[in-house]
Amino acid sequence: MSELLLTGISQVVTPFGHGPKRGAAMGQLRIIPEAAVAVDAGVISWIGPEREWRGSAESVIDLGGHAVVPGLxxxxxxxxxxxxxxxxxxxxxxxxxxxxxxxxxxxxxxxxxxxxxxxxxxxxxxxxxxxxxxxxxxxxxxxxxxxxxxxxxxxxxxxxxxxxxxxxxxxxxxxxxxxxxxxxxxxxxxxxxxxxxxxxxxxxxxxxxxxxxxxxxxxxxxxxxxxxxxxxxxxxxxxxxxxxxxxxxxxxxxxxxxxxxxxxxxxxxxxxxxxxxxxxxxxxxxxxxxxxxxxxxxxxxxxxxxxxxxxxxxxxxxxxxxxxxxxxxxxxxxxxxxxxxxxxxxxxxxxxxxxxxALGLANVGRLEVGMQADLVVLESSDWRDLPYTLGQNIVREIWVAGRKQAA
Missing domain, CATH: 3.20.20.140 (Metal-dependent hydrolases)
Incomplete structure (x- = not known):
């Protein structure tokens, strides 16, 4: 049983893991529509389409159809x-x-x-x-x-x-x-x-x-x-x-x-x-x-x-x-x-x-199993609103190591 399951995610959008350099290939994103994320001890333990989840969780939180990207x-x-x-x-x-x-x-x-x-x-x-x-x-x-x-x-x-x-x-x-x-x-x-x-x-x-x-x-x-x-x-x-x-x-x-x-x-x-x-x-x-x-x-x-x-x-x-x-x-x-x-x-x-x-960190910056559960939940259902919108903050929620942070 997982500690936490986040459901109701319109899309999880994340870069892939590290390539031959310390960084990842530029602009190659994994987009998971209608997704869910499971978290244990502050780390992502499962991620994928919500319909494929077969486990159980102590706490389930519905994010209401909003997009999720890695913590910046x-x-x-x-x-x-x-x-x-x-x-x-x-x-x-x-x-x-x-x-x-x-x-x-x-x-x-x-x-x-x-x-x-x-x-x-x-x-x-x-x-x-x-x-x-x-x-x-x-x-x-x-x-x-x-x-x-x-x-x-x-x-x-x-x-x-x-x-x-x-x-x-x-x-x-x-x-x-x-x-x-x-x-x-x-x-x-x-x-x-x-x-x-x-x-x-x-x-x-x-x-x-x-x-x-x-x-x-x-x-x-x-x-x-x-x-x-x-x-x-x-x-x-x-x-x-x-x-x-x-x-x-x-x-x-x-x-x-x-x-x-x-x-x-x-x-x-x-x-x-x-x-x-x-x-x-x-x-x-x-x-x-x-x-x-x-x-x-x-x-x-x-x-x-x-x-x-x-x-x-x-x-x-x-x-x-x-x-x-x-x-x-x-x-x-x-x-x-x-x-x-x-x-x-x-x-x-x-x-x-x-x-x-650029900071020598390998456990943050992308959403996959084994990574820190640092998540940004957007006001929008489409992640592209994040770089598109200027002059208004469209960040709805911040999660650091699987914990929702105060606004």
Whole structure:
């Protein structure tokens, strides 16, 4: 006898399992009409057409003819911050660029000044409504980066805030240590990098405050050689690696990430056709962030070219105060269809199984026996309403590990 049987599902729609890459084949969906799902100990124990169910269940819940998709996975957020970037927003509206604002001490530097002195408790309190907004949009697994602390102590407090958030939120959080911005002078940069490698990363690993290390590689941030040193330290400490790269310039970050076996390379707005092929021949996930393109007015990452080359693509919100104040994983999916050239089935794959792969997770992101019972029940009977609808939340219910979550 199963613990729970969910019936009355108009259609269960899910990507297939992992292919030869860490991610799944783009856009190949399994659609089960008039379906049912059985759950035991938070894991899917049976799934298929309701008429084929032959078992019994302690509890049966009729979902009333609504469509069900896997819980969405947001593989890239900066959800912990203090202050705002409204002045930056106004400056951009008058023609200032992201890089000009950063060089003038705004942008990331402004958020660091606002965040660095906050306690872990204060940061968690500020971030909780953002995490809850992502969950209401369908996200059951959410990556959360540090990176606005800058100092050793403040970065640790940021990751401690993520740990506090996990105790207060219903979604599954995945913490990442982000080595975000760097000092201007060469000597100061080397000193900071040494602190990161000899103190910060070892302490984060020792306390299990993060599962991965990310680094921002651009002309106005870290170089590819800096990143190689930092990421090698992360791998030596037993942590996975990721990169922010190819957002504004091509400075070798993507190539480094592929060579070092990064879980993902993220942004990719200026990724070339040749680089698309390089990612496609690797096990690294290409994570695209359409909210940034919309908010900053940048050319969108070449999602269509990446997929056509054979790359496994994921989609994230990049929720942050400066370049992507996007509080909805479902909206990120819809924007990727409109801005990055993905089909609706490809976008669902990119927001579920491939986003999970970008976090090194194999037990979420698809609906099949043995997977975590993370489900999104839609207001609609047709799953395509999820990427189609903008400006209205069509998520009816969220289930995490077989438990219905409060609205």
């Amino acid at each position: 996975v947001d593989p890239h957020t900066h959800a912990v911050w203090a202050g705002d970037r409204l002045a930056d927003f106004e400056a951009r509206s008058t023609g200032a660029t992201y890089e000009e604002i950063l060089a003038a001490g705004g942008g990331i530097w402004h958020t660091i000044r606002e965040t660095a002195e906050k306690s872990s408790e204060e940061m968690a309190a500020l971030a909780l409504p953002r995490i809850e907004a992502l969950q209401r949009s369908g996200a059951t697994t959410i990556e959360v980066k540090s990176g606005y602390g800058y100092t050793l102590e403040a970065e640790l407090r940021m990751l401690e805030a993520v740990r506090l958030l996990q105790e207060r939120t219903q979604s599954r959080l995945v913490p990442t240590l982000l080595i975000h911005i760097c000092p201007e002078g060469l000597a100061e940069r080397e000193t900071y990098r040494e602190m990161v490698c000899k103190e910060l990363i070892p302490e984060v690993a020792r306390r299990r405050l993060a599962s991965a290390v990310d680094i921002f590689v651009e002309h106005h941030a870290w170089s590819a050689e800096d990143a190689r040193i930092v990421l090698a330290c992360a791998q030596a400490a037993g942590l996975s690696i990721k990169l922010h790269t190819e957002q504004f310039q091509q400075v070798g970050g993507l190539e480094l990430g592929v060579k070092m076996g990064a879980l993902s390379v993220d942004h990719l707005e200026v990724c070339s056709v040749e680089q698309c092929g390089l990612v496609a021949r690797s096990k690294t996930i290409a994570t695209i962030l359409p909210g940034v393109s919309l908010h900053l007015g940048l050319a969108a990452a070449p999602g269509r070219k990446l997929i056509d080359a054979g790359a496994a693509v994921a989609i994230g919100t990049d929720l942050n105060p400066g370049s992507s104040p996007l509080f909805s994983a479902a909206a990120a999916m819809g924007l990727a269809v409109r801005l990055n050239g993905l089909t609706a089935p490809e976008a669902l794959t990119a927001c579920t199984v491939n986003a999970a792969a």
